[in-house]
Amino acid sequence: MAMSEGSSPGVTLPEAPASAGEGAVGDAGAAALAAGTGGRAKRTRVKAIMEATDDPLLGKTVAVKGWVRTKRDQKAFSFVEINDGSCMKGVQVVIPQDVPTYSAVERLTTGASVSVTGVVVESPGKGQRFEVKAQEVHVVGECPTEYPLQKKRHTLEFLRGIAHLRPRTNTIAAVARVRSALAQATHDFFREEGFLYLQSPIITASDCEGAGEMFRVTTLPSEVSKVPTLEDGSTDYSQDFFGKPAFLTVSGQLSGETHACALGDVYTFGPTFRAENSQTTRHLAEFWMIEPEMSFADLRDDMDNAEAFVKHVVSHAMEVCGSDLEFFNKFYDKELLQRLQRIKDKPFVRTEHERWLAETRYDTAVFVYDYPRDIKAFYMRDNEDGKTVAAMDLLVPGVGELIGGSQREERLEQLEAKMVEFNLSPEDYWWYNDLRRYGSVPHAGYGLGFERLVCYVTGVENIRDAIAFPRSPGSAEF
Structure with a gap:
């Protein structure tokens, strides 16, 4: 159960006496x-x-x-x-x-x-x-x-309103240190595994997820009457800055695939954006994603790498952030250290999607794979049964989905057919299809929401407390 900021030792701040007069500075x-x-x-x-x-x-x-x-x-x-x-x-x-x-x-x-x-x-x-x-x-x-941080209980909700000062509290300072350690461990892991670090673009014309929930980037006039239009009344984006519709990226995956199909194994680690009107404790409009892509790899390789990654970063956080994690274990989640130790030491459970629906929930990390094709993205490889795709999610207690990944569809004909099925134009993804046209290889990858990882490792319940300046519907302060 999360506590209110300010009720732990060193968090409750004493009342400040009168301000110093001359000579103090x-x-x-x-x-x-x-x-x-x-x-x-x-x-x-x-x-x-x-x-x-x-x-x-x-x-x-x-x-x-x-x-x-x-x-x-x-x-x-x-x-x-x-x-x-x-x-x-x-x-x-x-x-x-x-x-x-x-x-x-x-x-x-x-x-x-x-x-x-x-x-x-x-x-x-x-x-x-x-x-x-x-x-x-x-x-x-x-x-x-x-000074706003006086001797009284401050809720985490109150602290979100003073995000510029909240790093001075025990909780948010500890989150920042754990987040930094997890980021460092991420780069260390992929470097040791032979991956190259790719900086994928933030502005893109591609919708990786096909959901249409993207932030548009435009320099067209804000006054509606001055926006150029075509004969059918739609916006004429040929007069926009990029000459076509452009958006903030929802994923670096497609860019990662281009380099994985030339350099072997790569990963991206950067901000992504979703224009979802969601006010839950697990969603942000701006968040960071870790997205590796591996060539000559299938779904099993994908799950193996994801499991090794999670174990590595959790182990690193436990090693270098001991006092911070003890704080979270004492005041936020009394089973935190025990749970992290389980993640670090025990193999992850793997279960097919239908079995997952039929069985009781596990108390540790679980890979759920072979999802129905109709509920997954266009780029995921169809299984031989024609009903499921080679996709997996890593589910962890308290957070839910931590990782989503799949083997990518490497067969050009099948990929183009799925694009049409998902109302996407193959012509818009000509460069993506070229990867299948010229020396195609089986490849796989996954995406991990970094803030969800921070929540899981710290026990903090609201994702808005896992990032310095949260962006959500109606909130873009600081």
């Missing part, structure tokens, strides 16, 4: 800026201090730069927790009163940015091995009392 701020530019190479990330497995930094002077999470004042010291986004935890900085800028420190508020130089020492307190004893503290940027 001034010369100290200028010095901090100088230290933060020319001295950037010497900056020590909080993660290097808080997640060190040994003590190489003990007794060393470090420069820590980040944002204030909490501050406690005592008689001769102030204790300030600083977080720089590199990990879940913040580092405790002990600031003695004899620090020259202590008057500015006393007025520090939650959200202020600071630059601290000090020595790493063993911490006598609970919860951390090390802390920093400050020698110099500079306030880089003050944070006034109207």
Whole structure:
């Protein structure tokens, strides 16, 4: 069950005291800026201090730069927790009163940015091995009392309205780190498997899915009366920028196939767009897709690669984002780590479509394959029974479809017949058909919605929290 942002340790932010007056930035701020530019190479990330497995930094002077999470004042010291986004935890900085800028420190508020130089020492307190004893503290940027992230519970829905600030919360910061790790693991996996990375176009004239739910790209006048038309009253796109109808891509698959049929194995990883008027927690108008294409491959090869990929990226996230996943396991999905371990260790179940309909649901990843041809896309290869296609979906608990893939139809005659059946013009896809006309080979591929993968690995329920700036019907802020 998802929790409200702000109800976990380190997420509930304390009320900010009155804003600092003169002297809080001034010369100290200028010095901090100088230290933060020319001295950037010497900056020590909080993660290097808080997640060190040994003590190489003990007794060393470090420069820590980040944002204030909490501050406690005592008689001769102030204790300030600083977080720089590199990990879940913040580092405790002990600031003695004899620090020259202590008057500015006393007025520090939650959200202020600071630059601290000090020595790493063993911490006598609970919860951390090390802390920093400050020698110099500079306030880089003050944070006034109207800072939205105050000491109260903030729902994820509220945070979507301040998407520019929500990365400062534990949940969204952790999502961002996991997302980054998954992206890095994606490139690592395909490189190790011998795939080439292809940057497919965002503007296209092709509808890969044949659904017609595409965003149009045009420079024609916005005033209807000035739009050029043909004799039948339809829009004259010959006068548009590209000379024909153009759209934001719904998939990089067709471009991927062109290169797979020349270079062997390729993958694309980029933004895609669907003009679906859907307000569900699983759909976005703009989302990222991972789409590999493999030559000389069939549906079994497709499923083998997809399973290996998911296991690889999940393993990588568990290895490098341990504290973030523990946070999600504690506050969002108490079975998360157990579920991810199952995905990592156990073979995926594979079942034919009809058996899937007849059997109970599994509690692990399941490949469902050989779907009825009438409900799948035109480019999927017909099976010998004439009723099904060589298509598969990977279904995972809590998310549903994570991957959709198929063996592509490599036979020209069958492909052109299906285009007509799907009300597509073979002439518009002449270049796609050329792949079958000149040295055609069996090939297969799949698409994985990256935000759904992020949701699955983190346990976050709403896909709008798995991307920095979600785009959905009626929402294109920031």
